[in-house]
Amino acid sequence: MIALNSPLKPDLKRLNQYLETINERGWFTNFGPLHDELTERLQDYLGVENLLLVANGTIALQLAGRALGVDNLITTPFSFVATTSAFQWQKDTLSFADIDRKSYNLCPNSARSAIVQDESINAVLATHVYGNPCDVENFDSLSKEKNVKVIYDAAHTFGVNVGNKSVLSFGDASTLSFHATKVFHTVEGGAIVFKSKESYEKAKHMINFGIDPSNGIVETGINGKLSEYQAAVGLVNLDKMDNVLEHRAELFQLYSFGLKDLMELPTWHSNANFNGAYMPVKLENRKKAKQLISKLAEEGIQSRAYFSPSLDSVFSNCKNHGTENSDEVVNGILCLPLHFHMTKKNISSVIEAIKRSGTI
Numbered sequence: 105m106i107a108l109n110s111p112l113k114p115d116l117k118r119l120n121q122y123l124e125t126i127n128e129r130g131w132f133t134n135f136g137p138l139h140d141e142l143t144e145r146l147q148d149y150l151g152v153e154n155l156l157l158v159a160n161g162t163i164a165l166q167l168a169g170r171a172l173g174v175d176n177l178i179t180t181p182f183s184f185v186a187t188t189s190a191f192q193w194q195k196d197t198l199s200f201a202d203i204d205r206k207s208y209n210l211c212p213n214s215a216r217s218a219i220v221q222d223e224s225i226n227a228v229l230a231t232h233v234y235g236n237p238c239d240v241e242n243f244d245s246l247s248k249e250k251n252v253k254v255i256y257d258a259a260h261t262f263g264v265n266v267g268n269k270s271v272l273s274f275g276d277a278s279t280l281s282f283h284a285t286k287v288f289h290t291v292e293g294g295a296i297v298f299k300s301k302e303s304y305e306k307a308k309h310m311i312n313f314g315i316d317p318s319n320g321i322v323e324t325g326i327n328g329k330l331s332e333y334q335a336a337v338g339l340v341n342l343d344k345m346d347n348v349l350e351h352r353a354e355l356f357q358l359y360s361f362g363l364k365d366l367m368e369l370p371t372w373h374s375n376a377n378f379n380g381a382y383m384p385v386k387l388e389n390r391k392k393a394k395q396l397i398s399k400l401a402e403e404g405i406q407s408r409a410y411f412s413p414s415l416d417s418v419f420s421n422c423k424n425h426g427t428e429n430s431d432e433v434v435n436g437i438l439c440l441p442l443h444f445h446m447t448k449k450n451i452s453s454v455i456e457a458i459k460r461s462g463t464i
Contacts, residue, residue: 106450108406110443111284112348114340122336131332138335145342150263151270152297154304157330158311161259161281161294165190167328168277168296171307172253174227178218180210181416181430183231187257188415191229199225199423200416203430206371208233212242218425219250227253232271235260235381237373240274255279260381262288263349267375272297282338287352287381288345290338293330348444352380355442355451359383362455366464383442390435392463397438399461405454410439
C-alpha cells in the first residue's frame, strides 16, 4: 500500500538520550532547557524572531488572535476546519471571502471588498494552502490601507520562503502546527511567529495561565505550553530536516511534471520554494474525484478529498461575502500520497495508476 501520509519517525537512539536527560533533571514542562533550545534552533533554521512554542496548532491560532486583540475576522472557506473552528470556539465573529481560483488561497481583493462592506472587521485570517504562499505583498498593502491585522495559518509552510525571506515573516502573526502528520513535528505541538516583541511577550504570559514570573498574573490565560518530551522529539527531527525538505520537494516536482498536462494543479507563488507538504490535484467534478479515489484504492493507493467541504457550508452562521471559487474547487479536489518515506518509484506508480483509471 502507498499511504496518503506517514509521519516522520524520530531516531529512537538519539531521542532516548534526550529523554534520559529530562528524567535526570526532573524538569518536564514549564519552559524547560529543551524547550528553549528548540525555540532557538527553530528561529535560526527558519530565519525568524519572536517564535513561541505552544501545545498545538489550534491553540496557536487562538492565541494569535487574543494577543493581537482581534475578534472579527474575514477568512478563507478553503482550509482545514481548525482555521475557522479555533476562532468560533472562543466566540469570535468570522465571515468568509472567496479564494483565488488559481492558487486556492484567500483572494486579497475579495477580502478587501468584504472589509469595505463591514468596517467592524479588524483582521484577515488567511491560509497558505498546501504550503503555497498567499499573495503576501497584497495582504501587506491591505493591512496598511484598512488598518487590519493579518494572521496567517501557516501550518503547511515549514521551510517555505518567499524570495530570501521566510513566509513566516509576513503578517502580524503566523501559526504553525507540529502535529505528527506535518513536515516537521513534535508529535503534538505548534508555534506562533509574531511580528512584534510585545505581542510575543503577551502571548507567552497567556500560555502560562496569564502569569508573568516577575509581576504575577498580568493576563487572562490558559495552559498552552509545549513539554520537554515534545521538544525532544522536535530536536531529533530537526536534525534531519534538510534531507526531509529536499526529498519531499523532489517528489512534489516529479508529481508536478508528470501530472501538469493531465489535470489541474494549483498555481504556485512565483517567488516561493516547495516543501512538498501536500500533492493537491483538481478533477472536473466531485464524481470524477470519487471515482479516482476508488480506482486508486483498488491498487492500494490512498488519496483524500482535502479540503472538502467548503467551510462556509459548515459554519452557516458566518456571513458569506461570496465563495463561488471555493465551491468550485472543493467540487473535485483531492490530495495524492506524499511523505518522506515515499520513493521516486512510488510517484511513478501513482501517476501510472491515474492514467489507467479512466477518470482524466
